[in-house]
Amino acid sequence: MKGFVDPGSVSTESVQVLKPDGTLVPDHGYDIDLKEEDLREIYRVMILTRRIDQESTNLQRQGELGVYTPALGQEGAQVGAAYALEPQDWIFPSYRELGFAMLRGVQPSHILHLFRGTWHGGLFDYREYCIAPYAVPIATQTLHAVGFATGAKIDGTNTVAITCFGDGATSEGDFHEACNFAGVWKTPVVFFCQNNQYAISVPLAKQTAAPTIAVKALGYGFPGVRVDGNDVLASYVVTREAVRRARRGEGPTLIEAVTYRRGPHSTADDPSRYRTDEELNTWEALDPIARFEKYLETEGVLTAEFKEQCDAEGREAASKLRKEIVGAGPLDPNLLFEHVYAERTPNLEEQFAQFKRDQEGQ
Amino acid sequence: MKGFVDPGSVSTESVQVLKPDGTLVPDHGYDIDLKEEDLREIYRVMILTRRIDQESTNLQRQGELGVYTPALGQEGAQVGAAYALEPQDWIFPSYRELGFAMLRGVQPSHILHLFRGTWHGGLFDYREYCIAPYAVPIATQTLHAVGFATGAKIDGTNTVAITCFGDGATSEGDFHEACNFAGVWKTPVVFFCQNNQYAISVPLAKQTAAPTIAVKALGYGFPGVRVDGNDVLASYVVTREAVRRARRGEGPTLIEAVTYRRGPHSTADDPSRYRTDEELNTWEALDPIARFEKYLETEGVLTAEFKEQCDAEGREAASKLRKEIVGAGPLDPNLLFEHVYAERTPNLEEQFAQFKRDQEGQ
Amino acid sequence: MPTITLAQGLNEALRYCMQRDDRVVVMGEDVGKAGGVFRITDKLQQEFGEQRVIDTPLAESGIVGTGIGLAIYGFKPVCEMQFDGFTYPAFEQITSHLAKYRSRTMGKLPLSVVVRIPYGGGIGAVEHHSESLEAYFTHTAGLKVVTPSTPSDAFALLVDVIEDPDPVIFLEPKRRYWIREDVELPVTNGDRRKARIVREGTDVTILTYGPSVRTVEDAAEEAAKDGVACEVIDLRWLNPLDLETIMTSVKKTGRAVVVTEAPITGSFSAELAARIAEDDFLSLHAPVIRVGGYDIPYPPAKVEDLYLPDLDRVLDAVDAVLNY
Amino acid sequence: MPTITLAQGLNEALRYCMQRDDRVVVMGEDVGKAGGVFRITDKLQQEFGEQRVIDTPLAESGIVGTGIGLAIYGFKPVCEMQFDGFTYPAFEQITSHLAKYRSRTMGKLPLSVVVRIPYGGGIGAVEHHSESLEAYFTHTAGLKVVTPSTPSDAFALLVDVIEDPDPVIFLEPKRRYWIREDVELPVTNGDRRKARIVREGTDVTILTYGPSVRTVEDAAEEAAKDGVACEVIDLRWLNPLDLETIMTSVKKTGRAVVVTEAPITGSFSAELAARIAEDDFLSLHAPVIRVGGYDIPYPPAKVEDLYLPDLDRVLDAVDAVLNY
Numbered sequence A, B: 001m002k003g004f005v006d007p008g009s010v011s012t013e014s015v016q017v018l019k020p021d022g023t024l025v026p027d028h029g030y031d032i033d034l035k036e037e038d039l040r041e042i043y044r045v046m047i048l049t050r051r052i053d054q055e056s057t058n059l060q061r062q063g064e065l066g067v068y069t070p071a072l073g074q075e076g077a078q079v080g081a082a083y084a085l086e087p088q089d090w091i092f093p094s095y096r097e098l099g100f101a102m103l104r105g106v107q108p109s110h111i112l113h114l115f116r117g118t119w120h121g122g123l124f125d126y127r128e129y130c131i132a133p134y135a136v137p138i139a140t141q142t143l144h145a146v147g148f149a150t151g152a153k154i155d156g157t158n159t160v161a162i163t164c165f166g167d168g169a170t171s172e173g174d175f176h177e178a179c180n181f182a183g184v185w186k187t188p189v190v191f192f193c194q195n196n197q198y199a200i201s202v203p204l205a206k207q208t209a210a211p212t213i214a215v216k217a218l219g220y221g222f223p224g225v226r227v228d229g230n231d232v233l234a235s236y237v238v239t240r241e242a243v244r245r246a247r248r249g250e251g252p253t254l255i256e257a258v259t260y261r262r263g264p265h266s267t268a269d270d271p272s273r274y275r276t277d278e279e280l281n282t283w284e285a286l287d288p289i290a291r292f293e294k295y296l297e298t299e300g301v302l303t304a305e306f307k308e309q310c311d312a313e314g315r316e317a318a319s320k321l322r323k324e325i326v327g328a329g330p331l332d333p334n335l336l337f338e339h340v341y342a343e344r345t346p347n348l349e350e351q352f353a354q355f356k357r358d359q360e361g362q
Numbered sequence C, D: 001m002p003t004i005t006l007a008q009g010l011n012e013a014l015r016y017c018m019q020r021d022d023r024v025v026v027m028g029e030d031v032g033k034a035g036g037v038f039r040i041t042d043k044l045q046q047e048f049g050e051q052r053v054i055d056t057p058l059a060e061s062g063i064v065g066t067g068i069g070l071a072i073y074g075f076k077p078v079c080e081m082q083f084d085g086f087t088y089p090a091f092e093q094i095t096s097h098l099a100k101y102r103s104r105t106m107g108k109l110p111l112s113v114v115v116r117i118p119y120g121g122g123i124g125a126v127e128h129h130s131e132s133l134e135a136y137f138t139h140t141a142g143l144k145v146v147t148p149s150t151p152s153d154a155f156a157l158l159v160d161v162i163e164d165p166d167p168v169i170f171l172e173p174k175r176r177y178w179i180r181e182d183v184e185l186p187v188t189n190g191d192r193r194k195a196r197i198v199r200e201g202t203d204v205t206i207l208t209y210g211p212s213v214r215t216v217e218d219a220a221e222e223a224a225k226d227g228v229a230c231e232v233i234d235l236r237w238l239n240p241l242d243l244e245t246i247m248t249s250v251k252k253t254g255r256a257v258v259v260t261e262a263p264i265t266g267s268f269s270a271e272l273a274a275r276i277a278e279d280d281f282l283s284l285h286a287p288v289i290r291v292g293g294y295d296i297p298y299p300p301a302k303v304e305d306l307y308l309p310d311l312d313r314v315l316d317a318v319d320a321v322l323n324y
């Protein structure tokens, strides 16, 4: 009918720089401003991410972690986006964003201790790495990113925030409120959605009827863009543009990185209940690391030596992680009472005394 | 940038059938399937709505109602949309939808008792009129409408639900979740937003940066449409199409009826703090009743006699309302304990006994 | 008699209700193909189809809000919250509508909705997966609140609440999902509106519910070795509360201990303690002593055992009321 | 000395803090041009601009959630919830983040955020505008909870909580917004972390806070005519609680009554009653009696007076503890 805007008219294409076979898309339309060392650095972090991710799954299988949420298959989306940030830009992750943390140089065990149940927020220094603690309640962190970036804007510091979340997260009210606030306030924030096709067992088609996730941005008055999330260069350039827009004061962007969660949702999950091997195989063939590797090899950027170096670094980091995790004792339990408030309240003081007496009694 | 979808490209035009001067828009594109008696009925309800609305404001000013939220200026949007429904279609209103209730024949005092503080849900029979109680917490009722219509769909009853809410309501998470559920479930529901430019004091520009509210529908995978809300015929035809889509099993539609809240947000509000007389004057000139009247007069549908009849009905209804409200006593306070649960719990039984003793003691 | 787990009891209860009443629908995140993260809805979608076992989008307010709409229409939705800590987004729909709709409409639009919530700690989970949130609901007029502690009660109470005409928050003690009992299904005997006297005793009454029942049973066993006879009461329904059973026991023993997992300040145990004292101060030889969680966010898995009330803390409390 | 209302005290406190500390920002629905529906933020936007007095979109989770982000950045947001009943959409941000962020990050990312909420009944409002929701927050570890009852306290306590390093739920007794007091601003004297002894007495301790303080004062006045000396304590801080002042008084009087407005089951008065008995059972000559709302949704305006604890109900409770 006249006047009805039609979702059928929305383009569902994704920005792509590298074809699945690792060759360049001729008219990709973006300036690839990466030097050889940049390309190698991106590659290095992708390898590191995969290795640590794998080791984390192993550690969980061996009972050293309570649970783990693998990033396998999403390294391209993550590392590409992370590489588009300045070090002072803050990241507000959910719980599957290992790639971002690896690029920033966070010590893997400092994150993994969260999954071990050592401390909820992990053990890294948020301010040093400009990364907020992992957020478990879905989509809640998107609002924090908007608030943070609004603070930066008020202060005129030119800092940008990026927040990471999944396709499922777009269903939560908080995601909506975050986008809407950011649109109205022209907040320097990037909404980085990894559409990995599933929210645990729920496939995208049951999550939203939207033709794309990117198009949701229109409803908040800012641009959205869909990108091939298994193409690290596409993820990089698209995020770079979004970050530039934010830094120029043009407000938020919503990025939908189309990718696939190849592992289980978490180590507690059995994906065979809800998806097929064929589907998995299709996506395995689209592996982001293999694609980038082919490109780098063709470009002559990736020597066998460097590859081996990256592998070695990965192995070493994994074994360091293992060493730091396996059998690690709990923190001093008295800490439980330490940071509930700036100072223990009289009530907590009392409970703490009792707690200590009980501990000693045992 | 390539691949970025741009809110600037969204059309901001509204469907219009009647120009502000009451003449027909030549290429409005809709079939006006209304007979003379339909047109008169619509007119009658608009007049009645305005009269009852005015009387309610008066009653509040005289201390007979605790508060009142006037619909002045929004009669066209409301009555037009309401006229597009079948009697069995359910309405899930917020608190300003007098026009819907008037069309369904609800006794005005039965609604106004809500504002008097007689009973929260008013006193009408929801099932008889297929209208849910007014919802005060913004946007919450949109989910109820979706659930209800989903029930109808499961049962295959062909019943449609419509839910009414304001521009401000589109900021709440619940609105988002309602739209998203409805999109995925292809629910037979119509989202009817009266964009009256303000949420209390907050103007639309501070509420959302979206180019239109209608475009938000794209993010949920169903159509949205913007309509001139001061044009009762446009509101009717657009809602009719949305209802037809729903009944045909094509799922939800979001309608944005662009209108203006000419009164205060509620009788407790002082709009002079945040908006200008000029703005008000502009919109007064676009009065929906005046516009429709001109059209009907030109068409020869509106006789002086019928006008007088409507006015008389309005006067009478207002005086009946006044009679039923002024000095009306509270309900039996024992009712407070009656419907908390299907049966009073032992705890409430005890409290109730105490309550009665206290009452008698006084 | 077949042996079932508490989780199976719940699963069978859903199946039983869905077979008997086609108005019962189950909805939530991952309840369909996956059968729920704890498999409570296992195989139900296969049996009843996608219209009655609905995988919802990821939005808890949406789940409860559309559940309310379904109930207004005439269905009986059983909504699953995936974990305790993810119930909070639905808090507005629960407090402002689910609890108040019957009253608002003078009984004309009652909401027969069950909200199932796996709750409490003890499974070594990450943050937000171990909350004891019953106090938020027991304080909210218009809701009923129920929590089973055994497989047979899990079945029977879930059937009861699905048939209940009022909205019920049904709290499932997740760390007890895997406890076993020999049960003949369907369980129909017994008045489960009353609290369950788990163990009779004359020296002290211990009130508890949900996940703590097992802990208290063990403690009572231990106390018995020292010649202390604890009467252990599993409340089952926190609202409506079976005050009669409670007061009869306290009158007999003159001493009461309440054991719950939630942070103690403002917990439901405060209500129990206050109420017991108010109703029968003179029977009490000692104050009601509460054993509960500390007033801190639920701790990381590695140290959660230090938080959860254990045998020693229960026994200390028993000692305290006995030697007051 | 100028006479100010409680509402003015709050308005002046915001102004005072914003003048002293440019990190303080005010945000909420209609707080800008309109100055808030109760005018608590009146003229602040004119003075401090749109960046520091922010009219937000209509979304409470958004308000608290972005407030948290601002606090992580380094601001001190004062978030307004327009009414008690509209706080619930923010419940997840409050319980899962505001309350837990400091602990989660071992003190590295503390959140100095104030959430202001006009609360309680008595103004003849429609549904959802009269809720007493303190129990939800006093049970949530990591939050502080404060409520003033006089204009001078309104000023001083709001200044205190804005300067507090922890997240505070600041509950404003809306039906007392218009009470008056002669106050010299800024109020800086006195230790307002301690409960306020409103009136000294030896026969019975009455604990109360917020909107009920006035009611209790009147009742105490009335009781005095019958020769009963009530000691009236206004708690001010519900968390941290000044148990010392409470227990000193109860030790002296041996009798305690708690008066609050919330539905009584699971209310904060349960905690007070339980705690008093636990801490000093032997001093008590009678059980702690609670006067509160009924366990029903807050009633329609025409009958709300029958719900709210009034003079008679307070006096009955005083009688009850005296004649136990």
Ligand SMILES: Cc1ncc(C[n+]2csc(CCOP(=O)(O)OP(=O)(O)O)c2C)c(N)n1
Binding pocket: A096, A136, A137, A138, A165, A166, A167, A168, A169, A170, A196, A198, A199, A200, A261, A265, C029, C058, C082, C086, C089
């Ligand atoms: C508010 C909330 N509800 C439910 C959950 C349980 N849960 C954890 S992850 C998840 C699925 C998330 O899917 P998506 O957003 O697509 O992210 P992905 O895991 O695929 O990266 C769910 C339902 C949660 N953590 N928070």
Ligand SMILES: Cc1ncc(C[n+]2csc(CCOP(=O)(O)OP(=O)(O)O)c2C)c(N)n1
Binding pocket: B096, B136, B137, B138, B165, B166, B167, B168, B169, B170, B196, B198, B199, B200, B261, B265, D029, D058, D082, D086, D089
């Ligand atoms: C959840 C919630 N938050 C805040 C309020 C207070 N409030 C009542 S009406 C209103 C503005 C609503 O604006 P809009 O949705 O545009 O509807 P309108 O009043 O203009 O018809 C607000 C903020 C509320 N009722 N519910």
Ligand SMILES: [Mg+2]
Binding pocket: A166, A167, A168, A194, A195, A196, A197, A198, A199, A200
């Ligand atoms: Mg996903």
Ligand SMILES: [Mg+2]
Binding pocket: B166, B167, B168, B194, B195, B196, B197, B198, B199, B200
């Ligand atoms: Mg509006």
